[in-house]
Amino acid sequence: MPLAIWASLTRLDRVEQTPGPAGPPLTPRTAVVWSVLRAELDRRAAAELTVLDVGGGTGGFAVPLALAGHRVTVVDASPDALAALSRRAAEAGVPERVRAVQGDGDALAGLVEPASVDLVLCHAVLEVVDDPVPVVSALAGALRPGGAASVLVAGRAAAVLGRAMNGHLEVAAALAADAEGSAGPRDTLRRRFDAEGAAALLAAAGLTVEEIHGVRVLADLLPATVADGQPGALVELERALAARSPWRDVAAQLHLFARRPA
Ligand SMILES: C[S@@+](CC[C@H](N)C(=O)[O-])C[C@H]1O[C@@H](n2cnc3c(N)ncnc32)[C@H](O)[C@@H]1O
Numbered sequence: 001m002p003l004a005i006w007a008s009l010t011r012l013d014r015v016e017q018t019p020g021p022a023g024p025p026l027t028p029r030t031a032v033v034w035s036v037l038r039a040e041l042d043r044r045a046a047a048e049l050t051v052l053d054v055g056g057g058t059g060g061f062a063v064p065l066a067l068a069g070h071r072v073t074v075v076d077a078s079p080d081a082l083a084a085l086s087r088r089a090a091e092a093g094v095p096e097r098v099r100a101v102q103g104d105g106d107a108l109a110g111l112v113e114p115a116s117v118d119l120v121l122c123h124a125v126l127e128v129v130d131d132p133v134p135v136v137s138a139l140a141g142a143l144r145p146g147g148a149a150s151v152l153v154a155g156r157a158a159a160v161l162g163r164a165m166n167g168h169l170e171v172a173a174a175l176a177a178d179a180e181g182s183a184g185p186r187d188t189l190r191r192r193f194d195a196e197g198a199a200a201l202l203a204a205a206g207l208t209v210e211e212i213h214g215v216r217v218l219a220d221l222l223p224a225t226v227a228d229g230q231p232g233a234l235v236e237l238e239r240a241l242a243a244r245s246p247w248r249d250v251a252a253q254l255h256l257f258a259r260r261p262a
Pocket residue numbers: 054055056057058060075076077078081103104105106122123124125128129130
C-alpha cells in the first residue's frame with residue numbers, strides 16, 4: 001500500500017477510534033457514509049482538501065474531517081448550532097481548521113468562492129429546506145470541476161413502513177401518496193426521497209451520481225436490546241446491505257455520492 005494512502009487511513013482510523021467531542025463516527029448512522037467518504041479521501045491521499053458542509057450543524061462530520069487534516073467550512077442557518085460547532089472544534093484542538101458561517105444553503109455564492117471546494121457535504125438538509133432545487137444548484141456551483149458531493153436525504157419508503165408498523169395506517173397512506181413524501185402539515189419533514197428522485201435532483205444540477213447507499217436499513221427497526229447488544233455486528237450488516245436492492249431502498253436515509261464533471 002502506498003505510504004500516502006496508509007497515512008490517510010491511519011489518520012481517519014485514529015479519529016474513528018477516538019471518543020470525544022466529535023463522537024465515534026462508526027455507528028449504524030454514520031458507518032456507510034464514512035466508508036464512502038474514506039474512499040474519496042484516500043483517492044486524494046495526502047492532499048489537504050477544502051470541504052464545505054452545508055447545514056453541517058454541530059460538526060459531527062466537520063470536526064472529524066478537520067482532525068483528519070482538511071479545512072472545513074460549515075454553512076448553517078442556526079447560530080446555536082454554529083456556536084456548538086465552534087466549541088466542539090476548539091475542544092478537539094482544530095479551531096483553525098473549522099470555519100463557521102451563518103447562512104442559507106441556497107445562497108452559497110456570497111459565502112464561499114464558486115468552484116473552489118473539493119468535497120461538499122449536505123446531510124439531512126434537503127428534506128427541511130423550503131426548496132431543495134436551489135440548494136443543490138448552489139452545492140454544485142461551489143464544487144470545483146472534479147469535486148465530489150456527499151448528500152444524505154430522508155427515505156420515503158422507510159417512513160411509510162415505520163408509520164404503518166406503528167399502526168398509523170392513514171399517515172402511512174398519506175405519506176405514500178403525497179408527491180413530496182410528506183405526511184402533511186404536522187410532519188417534521190417537508191419531503192422525503194426515493195433513490196431515483198434524489199438522483200434526478202442532483203443530475204439536474206449537473207452532478208454525476210456515482211453511488212447510492214441506504215443508511216440505517218435496519219438500525220431503526222431493531223429492538224434496542226439487539227442494536228445496543230451487538231453494535232459491531234449491526235454496523236457490519238448495515239454495510240453489507242447498504243448498496244443492495246431491495247434493502248437500500250427501504251433505508252431510513254439515502255446517501256448519494258456525486259461528482260461535478262472535470
Ligand atoms: C437535521 S440537521 C442536520 C445536521 C448535520 N448535517 C447532520 O447530519 O447531523 C439540519 C441542519 O440544517 C440546518 N439548516 C436548515 N435549513 C437550512 C438552510 N436553508 N441553510 C443552511 N442550513 C440549514 C439546520 O440549522 C440544521 O443544523
